[in-house]
Amino acid sequence: xxxxxxxxxxxxxxxxxxxxxxxxxxxxxxxxxxxxxxxxxxxxxxxxxxxxxxxxxxxxxxxxxxxxxxxxxxxxxxxxxxxxxxxxxxxxxxxxxxxxxxxxxxxxxxxxxxxxxxxxxxxxxxxxxxxxxxxxxxxxxxxxxxxxxxxxxxxxxxxxxxxxxxxxxxxxxxxxxxxxxxxxxxxxxxxxxxxxxxxxxxxxxxxxxxxxxxxx
Amino acid sequence: xxxxxxxxxxxxxxxxxxxxxxxxxxxxxxxxxxxxxxxxxxxxxxxxxxxxxxxxxxxxxxxxxxxxxxxxxxxxxxxxxxxxxxxxxxxxxxxxxxxxxxxxxxxxxxxxxxxxxxxxxxxxxxxxxxxxxxxxxxxxxxxxxxxxxxxxxxxxxxxxxxxxxxxxxxxxxxxxxxxxxxxxxxxxxxxxxxxxxxxxxxxxxxxxxxxxxxxxxxxxxxxxxxxxxxxxxxxxxxxxxxxxxxxxxxxxxxxxxxxxxxxxxxxxxxxxxxxxxxxxxxxxxxxxxxxxxxxxxxxxxxxxxxxxxxxxxxxxxxxxxxxxxxxxxxxxxxxxxxxxxxxxxxxxxxxxxxxxxxxxxxxxxxxxxxxxxxxxxxxxxxxxxxxxxxxxxxxxxxxxxxxxxxxxxxxxxxxxxxxxxxxxxxxxxxxxxxxxxxxxxxxxxxxxxxxxxxxxxxxxxxxxxxxxxxxxxxxxxxxxxxxxxxxxxxxxxxxxxxxxxxxxxxxxxxxxxxxxxxxxxxxxxxxxxxxxxxxxxxxxxxxxxxxxxxxxxxxxxxxxxxxxxxxxxxxxxxxxxxxxxxxxxxxxxxxxxxxxxxxxxxxxxxxxxxxxxxxxxxxxxxxxxxxxxxxxxxxxxxxxxxxxxxxxxxxxxxxxx
Numbered sequence: 127x128x129x130x131x132x133x134x135x136x137x138x139x140x141x142x143x144x145x146x147x148x149x150x151x152x153x154x155x156x157x158x159x160x161x162x163x164x165x166x167x168x169x170x171x172x173x174x175x176x177x178x179x180x181x182x183x184x185x186x187x188x189x190x191x192x193x194x195x196x197x198x199x200x201x202x203x204x205x206x207x208x209x210x211x212x213x214x215x216x217x218x219x220x221x222x223x224x225x226x227x228x229x230x231x232x233x234x235x236x237x238x239x240x241x242x243x244x245x246x247x248x249x250x251x252x253x254x255x256x257x258x259x260x261x262x263x264x265x266x267x268x269x270x271x272x273x274x275x276x277x278x279x280x281x282x283x284x285x286x287x288x289x290x291x292x293x294x295x296x297x298x299x300x301x302x303x304x305x306x307x308x309x310x311x312x313x314x315x316x317x318x319x320x321x322x323x324x325x326x327x328x329x330x331x332x333x334x335x336x337x338x339x340x341x342x
Numbered sequence: 343x344x345x346x347x348x349x350x351x352x353x354x355x356x357x358x359x360x361x362x363x364x365x366x367x368x369x370x371x372x373x374x375x376x377x378x379x380x381x382x383x384x385x386x387x388x389x390x391x392x393x394x395x396x397x398x399x400x401x402x403x404x405x406x407x408x409x410x411x412x413x414x415x416x417x418x419x420x421x422x423x424x425x426x427x428x429x430x431x432x433x434x435x436x437x438x439x440x441x442x443x444x445x446x447x448x449x450x451x452x453x454x455x456x457x458x459x460x461x462x463x464x465x466x467x468x469x470x471x472x473x474x475x476x477x478x479x480x481x482x483x484x485x486x487x488x489x490x491x492x493x494x495x496x497x498x499x500x501x502x503x504x505x506x507x508x509x510x511x512x513x514x515x516x517x518x519x520x521x522x523x524x525x526x527x528x529x530x531x532x533x534x535x536x537x538x539x540x541x542x543x544x545x546x547x548x549x550x551x552x553x554x555x556x557x558x559x560x561x562x563x564x565x566x567x568x569x570x571x572x573x574x575x576x577x578x579x580x581x582x583x584x585x586x587x588x589x590x591x592x593x594x595x596x597x598x599x600x601x602x603x604x605x606x607x608x609x610x611x612x613x614x615x616x617x618x619x620x621x622x623x624x625x626x627x628x629x630x631x632x633x634x635x636x637x638x639x640x641x642x643x644x645x646x647x648x649x650x651x652x653x654x655x656x657x658x659x660x661x662x663x664x665x666x667x668x669x670x671x672x673x674x675x676x677x678x679x680x681x682x683x684x685x686x687x688x689x690x691x692x693x694x695x696x697x698x699x700x701x702x703x704x705x706x707x708x709x710x711x712x713x714x715x716x717x718x719x720x721x722x723x724x725x726x727x728x729x730x731x732x733x734x735x736x737x738x739x740x741x742x743x744x745x746x747x748x749x750x751x752x753x754x755x756x757x758x759x760x761x762x763x764x765x766x767x768x769x770x771x772x773x774x775x776x777x778x779x780x781x782x783x784x785x786x787x788x789x790x791x792x793x794x795x796x797x798x799x800x801x802x803x804x805x806x807x808x809x810x811x812x813x814x815x816x817x818x819x820x821x822x823x824x825x826x827x828x829x830x831x832x833x834x835x836x837x838x839x840x841x842x843x844x845x846x847x848x849x850x851x852x853x854x855x856x857x858x859x860x861x862x863x864x865x866x867x868x869x870x871x872x873x874x875x876x877x878x879x880x881x882x883x884x885x886x887x888x889x890x891x892x893x894x895x896x897x898x899x900x901x902x903x904x905x906x907x908x909x910x911x912x913x914x915x916x917x918x919x920x921x922x923x924x925x926x927x928x929x930x931x932x933x934x935x936x937x938x939x940x941x942x943x944x945x946x947x948x949x950x951x952x953x954x955x956x957x958x959x960x961x962x963x964x965x966x967x968x969x970x971x972x973x974x975x976x977x978x979x980x981x982x983x984x985x986x987x988x989x990x991x992x993x994x995x996x997x998x999x
Contacts, residue, residue, distance in 0.1 A: 216980060239998045267984040275979075 128248055131171055135254040138164050142261040145281055146222040149211045154277050155200045161284045162192025169291050172247050191306055196313050204273060217268045229260040259285030270331045276316045283309055343399045349385030352377050353463035357456045364452035371439045374455025378435035378462050382428035392421035395835040409533040410475030418839040420469040423593045426683035430585045431462040433811035434578040437691055440807035441578055444698060454494055460487040468590050474523040474533035485512040488587060491579040492571045504574035511567035515557030522550040538601045548609050551598040559591025562620040563952040565643045572639035577694020580635060584642045585687035589679050592649055596840055607661040613654030614762040618769040621647030625776040626921050629914045630948035634693045634703045637784060641729060644773060645682045649675045651766050652744045658762055659751055660841055667751040668841050669851030673833050674743030681736040688725040688815035692718050695808055699801040705787050705910040708798045712789040715803045719789045721812035726781035728819040731774045734866035736822035739859060741770060746855055783913045792904035826863055827856040911946045926951055
């Protein structure tokens, strides 16, 4: 079983690198969606065979929302904003990937040092979860398009979710559903916002917001 | 306590109603002012009862905030401060209904009514709070609501500037209070006032309270926000702020003093020194001002100085076991709190009337208003005499008590102990004399003589709602002045709760002081009777003669014009010249040089010395040294996220490593 979990975690890390290294928005959306599916699967596998109805249904809902619904919304936003790729990121894709490697090294070290209330099912889980979050942050910091920022935010959230599976395997159903709804509404609103920004300003480049700064 | 809760609820209802009915002008006046007036009347009853010696009441409601509880307590000290708060706020609300009408076309009037209700409620909670968290929350609410009231006319650059100065000063003070309360509550883990247990460093706690509360009260050199904020605010708000809001600083200081255990002599010395510098500098700067409301604001600094002198003398007395010195000192200071609330509110409301009628606050553009605005003029005269400490009005009684305490202290405290007492006596005398000069200037230039400009010429008495509150306040000044002895005797419960002395000892001291006040009141009555007799004799003597009206002596000019009259600066010049060292008045004179001079000009301007020689350089150097941080603010969302992420990562690594 742990073999499967470990290989899924490695896949999670690899999708993180895809997100960091790809310039095509469609590929990025697919990567984030794939992360969602992986997370659902991981959450079911980590229950050690003691399967319950809620224990299966909840991860399945997560997988559907994160892996299918959100990518669909984002594809729609992409079509409406009429953008296909992230041009001229603030740092190049090579540098992004190098930063990602550094982040992976950091998280591997952190995974050894971090004291957790309960032993995680796999020693790779904490580094993979933290890396996914850091990759999300790198994307948020280094990209211009609002759509990519949303993707970064989603990856960040995926990392937190993966981390959460170690610490709180048995979260109350209501809380988990609440978080899921939160993310869904967040992305939904951001999708609408992106559409309106692009219609209003003819672009969705967030760094043009510098014009709103009060520094000369 | 129920009545007080109802009164707080009424303020809240007034605030909400003024937002709900923002569009309906009549409802706004009805609900906005109604909430304050009804709430104040409702709260005045228990406040007066407890101030006069009824049993203290308290109310405690549990609250989710850590260390916090909604714990209100009404004892003699809070009740005594509540009385002026409710009284002045209610009168200011009546005044505001008419005063704000002038802005109806240009500005939304819902915010000032909302914030005035909030301000009144928060001031009441500040003096009632018996828990540090509740106190600080009310304190902040008070600062913020008054900030929004000060910046009512925010389209003016000067008003915005004044607002920022006030906000910065307020938070500067609150920072000290935070530290103070944490230190007070640290030893036994509770922030309820009753359970404070001062640690060893009582002196440090006293200094923290002095700076924190002194900023609100306006002790020199922390007074710099007062002369900016008071002129900028609408007049009824200036009245509330100057008359009662700055007094919450005095309240806080006295409240903290009751927690700190036996008072030490050096606290008294410090307060005397602060009182002297505030009093003298305040009145001198007032003398040099050309703006009527700024002049009044500096007089608030002066009067806060007098209050500090009284407290200082009282503390020195307490520390040396001189009961009479302590009782009379504290009684003088506390009575001056009430008195200043009455006459300063009166003067600010009258200044508002003048600004309303003439659209200017420049003293040098006014003149001859007594004939045009008789009600305003008469009440202003009463207020001016009262603030100058002239008998038989109320300002005299409180200053007289402080004199009594200092004379007694100077005689009985020995060579060393008598130093602050003698300084207080001479300082008070100097302050009183300069105050008389200053208000002679203010009243003389504004109300007497000929109008100096068009706007003063066409001035008219405003309507009843703006004049009646001033008459109520003037009556209050006269009543406390005439019945000074009974007022002094009734301060017993208050003084014993502040000083911790036995009620019998306090009553004895107050009776002794009241006797002296009575004797002076007798002389006052005789003086009034003689003045009445003289005026009667004058009318009698003139009745049989032909009376003709002529111009006043015109110095030989064939056609004197109103501009040749004494101006505010020329009237004050002999005095400001002798204090040139302190005031640093800047004068610009283009002299008369040719044989046939065309034109000559004279300007004088007096900056606040602490503002221009201390705070301004200080803040400029802070801005300069912090300039290297400016590039951090780039306006890029990505960069801000990076800052947050880096900060979190560093914290995580620091925690782990």
